[in-house]
Amino acid sequence: MKRKLFICLLWCATGFSALAQTKSNKIEFTEYTLPNGLHVILHQDNSTPNVAVSVLYHVGSKNEQAGRTGFAHFFEHLMFEGTENIDRGQYMSMVQNAGGTLNANTSFDRTYYFELLPSNQLALGLWMEAERMKHAKIDEVGVETQRKVVQEEKRERIDNQPYGTLGENVFDLAYTKHPYRFMPIGSFEDLNNAKIEEFRDFYKTFYVPNNATLSIAGDIKIEDTKKLIEQYFAAIPKGTKEIPRPNIVEPKQTEERRKVVYDNIQLPAVIQAYHIPAQGTPDYYALSMLTTLLSGGESARLPKALVDKQQKAVVAQSIPFPTEDPGLFLTLAIANMGVKVDDLESAMNAEIERVKTEQLDDKEFQKLRNQIESQFVQQNSTVAGRAENLADYHVYYGDANLINTEIERYMKVSKEDIKRVANQYLTKENRVVLHYLPKSAQPK
Known part of the structure; x- marks a missing residue:
């Protein structure tokens, strides 16, 4: 009985502590939108000398068409191939050599990129994300390389994993019309059949500032960061293509x-x-x-x-x-x-x-x-x-x-x-x- 009472009191204390944190430690932030449509959110926290630089592109597997699935996830990989000013294969090593880490993920609804860096490397993170947005390499070499990478990932994580096909079987059975019936990983056939022009069109449609949110949190100064964002992102042109937003309602x-x-x-x-x-x-x-x-x-x-x-x-x-x-x-x-x-x-x-x-x-x-x-x-x-x-x-x-x-x-x-x-x-x-x-x- 005493043990049960102690556990109950412990849960209550944890709850009160959490609620106190949510009420007292309000997360302050600044947000604005550049003329090219890029939305910016800045949160200053100078408690530790590190910073998170992230870009969310509002594109996931939901935005794909039947017969051309897997593009959003494929681009998560392709965007690490390099840019006009970053040599192929150097994207990750540049961040790691600066003492940082990086990664990305894709869902049904979004693609998300981030770098975690020492705060004195903020400019590097911003420059690299601006390069990704404006000058990414969409060429035959990169596409063929990442085709193999994505196919191997699918074999390893889904096809050859116990219960690995759970997601694709569940969503394919549950949805008859809505594009959620396609898993983000896509299919080998669709990626193999896609032409280089289709990949370039996807990039020009979705990887544009008016479809992106730049979110930065950590050891920054707001006004200085605004100047850096202006320097690296303001000149990137707004996308001119209509961004597809599916309005299909699942019966x-x-x-x-x-x-x-x-x-x-x-x-x-x-x-x-x-x-x-x-x-x-x-x-x-x-x-x-x-x-x-x-x-x-x-x-x-x-x-x-x-x-x-x-x-x-x-x-x-x-x-x-x-x-x-x-x-x-x-x-x-x-x-x-x-x-x-x-x-x-x-x-x-x-x-x-x-x-x-x-x-x-x-x-x-x-x-x-x-x-x-x-x-x-x-x-x-x-x-x-x-x-x-x-x-x-x-x-x-x-x-x-x-x-x-x-x-x-x-x-x-x-x-x-x-x-x-x-x-x-x-x-x-x-x-x-x-x-x-x-x-x-x-x-x-």
């Missing part, structure tokens, strides 16, 4: 869809995916909190029931995909040795039904709120995290200040809201179900 799903996938695995798995509203909507916040309730730690409902108590699974979790258009809420579990896949699915369904029918008690709800508050603080605890979140909030929501206030949207979610969204969205007719089985179980 409402009215009956369950199921699929069996035979994979190079030993333990079966069950994946359920439910259609949910886009990020930023009130119901999305309730569903996000529901995810934390189901799988936010070892003591959360799915692992506690399926892994610890029933020992039917070795892994059990839920994942909401935060997407600009309506996305998916996944629950998945990998079966324990000897457990039948149908029994595992029944156990997963039982936990979903609990959320729908049982009232969430005050103690568990307070723990949930504390977890959300703590996560909110942690994701903004580094200059890299702040630079990325400021850019995301501006692009997706049109309000960078949500970096300070979005927690209030979570705190508005009630116990009744969580129960309501579970009943509204986690229904049989609104889901797809995949059973992953070992290839040895495939009928001859």
Whole structure:
């Protein structure tokens, strides 16, 4: 009893501390837009001598056409090939030699580049991102090189990875019209069939200042940084092509869809995916909190029931995909040795039904709120995290200040809201179900 009381007090203390941080440590920033359309966000934090320089291009796999998938992710690689003023293969070494690191990532909705540098190397980061935006090399040598790199990545991370095709199978089954049915990695065939002119057209369409957000956080002086941005970015011309924004609405799903996938695995798995509203909507916040309730730690409902108590699974979790258009809420579990896949699915369904029918008690709800508050603080605890979140909030929501206030949207979610969204969205007719089985179980 004493231990339970201590744990409860610890959770409360963590929650109060996180809430105090969100209220007292407001993240100050300056934002403006250059005449060429480049949106700039600057956050000054002189506590450590480093800086994050990032550029978010509002282009992801959602912007691609059927038959030409994988372009956004391909460009994430191609943009490290070099520019008119940076020799091929030198992009990474220049940052590393300056004591920094760099990386990039692509999603359904965006492509994001960043450098983490000593603050006295800010000009280098800005120059290199300006070079990427204005003078990138889009030539046959770079395209052929990166074709091979992307193909090898797909083989390694998806085709030859146990459960690696989970994403492409789930999204292909869940979406019939919307381009979310294409995973960012794309297909070999589409990339191999694309001509050099198509790659150059993609660059001229999307890699333009009016489709980009430059977000800088760290040990900077605002006015000095503005001058550097003017020096490196102001002369880059605004894009002249119309930027495609798909307006396809996925038809409402009215009956369950199921699929069996035979994979190079030993333990079966069950994946359920439910259609949910886009990020930023009130119901999305309730569903996000529901995810934390189901799988936010070892003591959360799915692992506690399926892994610890029933020992039917070795892994059990839920994942909401935060997407600009309506996305998916996944629950998945990998079966324990000897457990039948149908029994595992029944156990997963039982936990979903609990959320729908049982009232969430005050103690568990307070723990949930504390977890959300703590996560909110942690994701903004580094200059890299702040630079990325400021850019995301501006692009997706049109309000960078949500970096300070979005927690209030979570705190508005009630116990009744969580129960309501579970009943509204986690229904049989609104889901797809995949059973992953070992290839040895495939009928001859």
